Amino acid sequence: MSSPLRILCLENDLADAELVQDTLETEGIACKLTRVEAECDFRAALQQGGFDLILADYTLPSFDGLSALRMVRQQLPDVPFIFVTGTLGEEVAIEALKMGATDYVFKTRLSRLVPAVQRALREVAERVERQKAEEALRRNERELRQVIETIPAMVWTALPDGSNASINSRWMEYTGSSATGLGWQSAVHPDDLKRHMDAFFASSAAGLPLEGEVRFRRVDGEYRWFLVRGMPLRDEQGNILKWYGIVTDIEDRKRAEEARLEERVRERTRIARELHDTLLQSAHGVLLRFQTVSQLLPDRPAEAKERLDNAIDETANFITEARDAVQGLRDSTVQSNDLALAISTLGQELRTDSANHQPAFRVAVEGEVRNLHPIVRDEIYKIAAEALRNGFRHSQARGIEVEIRYDNEQFRLRVRDDGKGIDPAILSRQGGQGHYGLPGMRERATLIGGKLVVWSEADAGTEVELSVPASTAYATAQRSSWFSRKAKA
Numbered sequence: 001m002s003s004p005l006r007i008l009c010l011e012n013d014l015a016d017a018e019l020v021q022d023t024l025e026t027e028g029i030a031c032k033l034t035r036v037e038a039e040c041d042f043r044a045a046l047q048q049g050g051f052d053l054i055l056a057d058y059t060l061p062s063f064d065g066l067s068a069l070r071m072v073r074q075q076l077p078d079v080p081f082i083f084v085t086g087t088l089g090e091e092v093a094i095e096a097l098k099m100g101a102t103d104y105v106f107k108t109r110l111s112r113l114v115p116a117v118q119r120a121l122r123e124v125a126e127r128v129e130r131q132k133a134e135e136a137l138r139r140n141e142r143e144l145r146q147v148i149e150t151i152p153a154m155v156w157t158a159l160p161d162g163s164n165a166s167i168n169s170r171w172m173e174y175t176g177s178s179a180t181g182l183g184w185q186s187a188v189h190p191d192d193l194k195r196h197m198d199a200f201f202a203s204s205a206a207g208l209p210l211e212g213e214v215r216f217r218r219v220d221g222e223y224r225w226f227l228v229r230g231m232p233l234r235d236e237q238g239n240i241l242k243w244y245g246i247v248t249d250i251e252d253r254k255r256a257e258e259a260r261l262e263e264r265v266r267e268r269t270r271i272a273r274e275l276h277d278t279l280l281q282s283a284h285g286v287l288l289r290f291q292t293v294s295q296l297l298p299d300r301p302a303e304a305k306e307r308l309d310n311a312i313d314e315t316a317n318f319i320t321e322a323r324d325a326v327q328g329l330r331d332s333t334v335q336s337n338d339l340a341l342a343i344s345t346l347g348q349e350l351r352t353d354s355a356n357h358q359p360a361f362r363v364a365v366e367g368e369v370r371n372l373h374p375i376v377r378d379e380i381y382k383i384a385a386e387a388l389r390n391g392f393r394h395s396q397a398r399g400i401e402v403e404i405r406y407d408n409e410q411f412r413l414r415v416r417d418d419g420k421g422i423d424p425a426i427l428s429r430q431g432g433q434g435h436y437g438l439p440g441m442r443e444r445a446t447l448i449g450g451k452l453v454v455w456s457e458a459d460a461g462t463e464v465e466l467s468v469p470a471s472t473a474y475a476t477a478q479r480s481s482w483f484s485r486k487a488k489a
Helices: 014-026 039-048 065-075 090-099 107-150 169-175 183-187 190-206 251-296 301-334 339-353 374-394 424-428 437-447 477-488
Strands: 005-010 031-036 053-056 081-085 103-106 154-158 164-167 210-217 223-234 240-249 360-366 399-406 410-417 451-457 461-469
Touching (some): 005 014, 014 107, 090 103, 164 183, 169 183, 374 399, 374 410, 374 461
Parallel strands (some): 360 399
Antiparallel strands (some): 223 240, 410 461
C-alpha cells in the first residue's frame, strides 16, 4: 500500500482545508494534510520539508499566495504548487503560471482538483525519471570516456568532411599536436595524406568501412606506421552522421614483415644462384658432349651418331629440368595466397639485381582480398612481373611504385615508374620488349575478364593499370572450368 500524499496547505479557512482533503480522499487519494496560514508557519514547514504537494489560497489576511510561490520555487523547486482559491483573475493566473505554479483550481469547482493533482504528480514522476535517465547517461558517458582513455590506441570520432569531432588523450601524448577540426592532418606523413583522404572520401561515398595504413609523426619527429580503421554512423535515411574509429600502432609488425620479406628475398636469391650454377655446369657438360661428337664424326660416324642421339636426349632432359626448376622457383611465390607479398618479393629481387642502380620501390595495398581465384592471381602476377621487369630493366627508372586495391566492385593493380618511357612507335603497335610484352599483358588481362591501360611519356615514365571486376577476380572454385576453357582458347 502506497504512503499517504503529504500536502502542505496554505489556507486560513479550516472548513475549506477539510473540504479539499475530503475531495481528494473521496477520489481515492489518501493524504496527510498540514494546514498553515501565517508566513512564519509556512516558512517553518518549508524548512522542515518532506512534502509531496503544496496547495495555497491566493489571498490570506496576513500573507499572499504569490509570495508563498516565490519561497517554494527557491527552496523546493521540484515540488508541485497548485493555487486553490476563490477568485483569481486571468492576468494574475497567467502571471502565477509564469512564476512556476503548476496549476490553479477555483474553490467553486473542486471537481478539477483531483485531475490537477494527478497531472502534477505525474509530471513530477516523469521529471524524476528523466533526471535519473540523464544522470545515468552522464554517468555512462563518464565511464565510456574513462574506458576510451585507457584503451592502448587512439580512439577518434570524425564528421563526414573528415574533421575530428573528438579523440582521446593518447593522440596529444603521441603527436603533441592539435586534434580538433583538420589539425590532425599536420601529423600525417606528407606522402600519405592525399592517399588517406582519398580513401576516406571513397569509403564515405560507397558507405563502406575505412581501413588503411598511415604514418603519423611522433612528438620527437619520428614517423611510425599506424592502422586506421573507421565505421560510419548513419541516420534513418542512410546518410553518414559521424565516423567512429581507432588508430593502432603497427610499426613493429611492419618491421617484422619487412624482415621476413628480406629473408625470403635472400633465400630465393641463394636458390636462384645455386640453380644458375647448376644450369651452367649442365650446359657445359652438354657442350663437351657435342664437341666430342664433332671430333668423332669424320672417322667413326656410327659411334658419333650414337653419341649424338645421347647428347640430344640429354639436352632435351636438361631443357625440361631447367624449365621445371625455374617454373618451380616462380610458383613458390606465385601460388602464395598473398599476392601483394609475391609482387613485393619479386620487386625486391629485381631491385637487388639492378645492374647500375637500385631505384626506390614501394608497394601500397588498400583493402583485403578474399577468394581471389588461383588462375586470376597467377595472371595478375604475370602482368605485374612484366611491368616490373620493364620498369627495372628497360626504363632505368629512378623509382617504381605498385598500388593494389581491393573492394567490392573491382580489383585494381597499378605499376608506375618515372623512367624514360616506352617508345611511342612500340606503344602504338602494341608491341614491346620483355618475355610477354604489351600484347601478352593485354591477352592475359582479357583472359581474366579485365582491362589493361598503358600510359607512357618520354622522360616522364610509364604506368600500367589493370582492373578486374570483382565478379571475376573473386570467383570461387566452381568457375575453374570457365577459366580453363579461356586459358586453352
